[in-house]
Every structure is written in structure tokens, then in C-alpha cells.
Amino acid sequence: MKNKVVLLAAILLIVVAAVIRFNQIQENHEANKVIAENCIDNEGTVIIQEGLFFTLTSVTCEEGL
Numbered sequence: 001m002k003n004k005v006v007l008l009a010a011i012l013l014i015v016v017a018a019v020i021r022f023n024q025i026q027e028n029h030e031a032n033k034v035i036a037e038n039c040i041d042n043e044g045t046v047i048i049q050e051g052l053f054f055t056l057t058s059v060t061c062e063e064g065l
Contacts, residue, residue, distance in 0.1 A: 016051065032059040 036046045039061030047060045 025042060028056045032057065035059045 032048075036048075036059050039046045039059075042061075042063065044061040044063045048063060049058045049060070051057060
């Protein structure tokens with residue numbers, strides 16, 4: 001019985017962590033999209049910096065290139 005409770009708790013923890021990470025990725029994507037669109041509208045150059053496997057992608061804008 002104890003093993004089932006531990007297994008259920010572990011599965012629940014993994015699911016909660018996955019949902020939180022998915023929300024972070026979604027929010028980051030939306031923020032990056034706004035930055036990129038504003039940069040293009042202002043005739044800037046969009047710079048996309050990809051991180052490692054567990055890091056989020058970042059977008060910056062360089063004006064006048």
C-alpha cells in the first residue's frame with residue numbers, strides 16, 4: 001500500500017512540474033512574439049538566442065542594423 005502512495009505522489013509531482021513548465025514555455029513564447037513583432041515593425045533585427053535543453057529561448061532586438 002505504501003508503494004502505491006509513493007508512486008502516486010511521484011506521478012502527481014511529475015504531472016504538476018510538467019504543467020508548470022508548459023505554462024512557462026507558453027508565456028515565454030507569447031512575450032518573444034510581441035518583442036519580435038515590435039522589432040520588425042520598427043525595422044530592427046530580431047536576435048533569437050536559444051539555450052540548452054531546459055532553458056527558454058530569448059528574443060532581443062537590435063535597432064538600425
